[in-house]
Amino acid sequence: MQRNIKKSAVNKIKDRSPCTAERSLINKECGFLSDDVQIITPERENIKMTNVTFLVTNVTADLTFFKIYNIMYTDIVCERSFGLGSIKRRKGKSRIEFPEDYCVVDIETTGLEPESCEIIEIAAVRYRNGKKAAVFSTFVKPEHHIPAFITGMTGIDDKMVENAPDIKTAILDFYNFAGSDILMGYNVNFDINFLYDNLLRCHGIYLQNDFVDVLRFSRKVLTLLPDRRQTTVAAHYGIEIAGAHRAARDCEICNACYICLRDEMRRQEEE
Numbered sequence: 172m173q174r175n176i177k178k179s180a181v182n183k184i185k186d187r188s189p190c191t192a193e194r195s196l197i198n199k200e201c202g203f204l205s206d207d208v209q210i211i212t213p214e215r216e217n218i219k220m221t222n223v224t225f226l227v228t229n230v231t232a233d234l235t236f237f238k239i240y241n242i243m244y245t246d247i248v249c250e251r252s253f254g255l256g257s258i259k260r261r262k263g264k265s266r267i268e269f270p271e272d273y274c275v276v277d278i279e280t281t282g283l284e285p286e287s288c289e290i291i292e293i294a295a296v297r298y299r300n301g302k303k304a305a306v307f308s309t310f311v312k313p314e315h316h317i318p319a320f321i322t323g324m325t326g327i328d329d330k331m332v333e334n335a336p337d338i339k340t341a342i343l344d345f346y347n348f349a350g351s352d353i354l355m356g357y358n359v360n361f362d363i364n365f366l367y368d369n370l371l372r373c374h375g376i377y378l379q380n381d382f383v384d385v386l387r388f389s390r391k392v393l394t395l396l397p398d399r400r401q402t403t404v405a406a407h408y409g410i411e412i413a414g415a416h417r418a419a420r421d422c423e424i425c426n427a428c429y430i431c432l433r434d435e436m437r438r439q440e441e442e
Contacts, residue, residue, distance in 0.1 A: 260367050263381035265360075266353065269433045270383065271301050274352035276345075277421040278362045279325050281317055285368040289313035290338060291327055293345050293366075294418030296426065297352065307348040308419045310335035325416045339373040346370055346378065354382040357401040357425045385425055388432040392439070404428050 275296045282288030290311050297305040310327070312335040322328045336344070345366065356362050359382050367378040389399040396403055405412045405424050408431040414420035 260364065261377050261379060262363060262367060263354075263379045266381050266383050267387065268383065269437075270353050270355075272299050272352065273355045273383065274298070274349050274380075275355045275422040275426050275429075276349070276359065276362050276366070277356055277418040277425065278365055279321075279327060279416070279418050280365060281313060281315070281321050283361075285365045288365075289315065290341070290365055290369060291317060291321075291332055292325070292418040293341055294422050295345060295348055296419070296422040297348070298426065301430075305348075306419065307345060309341050309344065311341045312337050327417075338369050342366065342369045342373055346374075346376065349380060352380060354380045355385065355425065355429065356382070357384070357421070357428065358386045359384045383429075385429045385432065388436060389428070392432055392435050401425060401428060404432075 275298065277294050278290050279292040280288050280290050291313055292308075292310050294306070294308040296303060296307075310332045312332045317327060317329050317332070335341070354363065363378065363382055370376050370378050386399060386401075389396075389404045393399060393404060393407060396407060401421070401424060402412045402415055405415075405428055408428065410424060410427045410431070412424060415424060
């Protein structure tokens with residue numbers, strides 16, 4: 172739910188928690204009844220949780236926007252600017268190691284920001300002893316139209332996802348597939364942030380798997396490349412990149428890059 176609040180209300184509550192009369196105005200404008208509401212502004216980032224919902228706000232030049240998230244936890248704390256609020260993600264640890272058992276993940280989205288963009292495809296490939304053991308792949312039906320530039324990059328259009336599961340179903344299926352595996356990906360924080368936020372929003376579950384970012388290996392090893400994009404690294408090692416920017420294919424490309432980078436780092440350590 173999102174409602175615009177009158178500018179007069181913004182001026183009253185900009186730098187402090189609302190008084191009783193101001194709470195009444197907020198409740199009337201938002202249709203939200205609670206005694207456990209505090210205001211978050213760029214100048215004063217704090218939040219008070221209730222056991223069921225919390226309300227976050229962000230002051231713009233003209234309006235304050237309110238949004239309610241149904242989350243069943245009271246220990247989420249503020250960390251950084253995050254659209255309408257500030258949430259510290261309780262992710263797993265970033266590992267610098269070479270696992271043999273792991274799950275490569277990749278997603279396609281309608282943009283770069285988890286709070287305003289949607290997942291349209293999720294893929295994960297499970298590896299055991301370095302060998303492919305199982306594959307998960309699904310389109311996700313978004314709530315909004317897929318932008319033309321995303322279709323141009325990924326080939327995914329509205330028609331392809333019209334019968335796909337919604338994010339609530341797809342994200343839980345992914346979570347069950349991944350289990351407790353170490354997650355691996357290329358610039359994997361991007362993927363994990365989207366997955367984490369959607370899993371928490373839809374099901375109140377934290378995605379806390381540890382993860383390995385293959386991009387970090389490429390930055391250490393391939394210092395002379397013009398960039399460290401996955402397709403650039405793949406081309407450097409002679410890895411076929413046809414079909415890139417589709418989630419399942421990107422998982423395969425990522426794993427091939429991982430093996431090449433791992434082997435090169437091991438050779439360097441032996442020298």
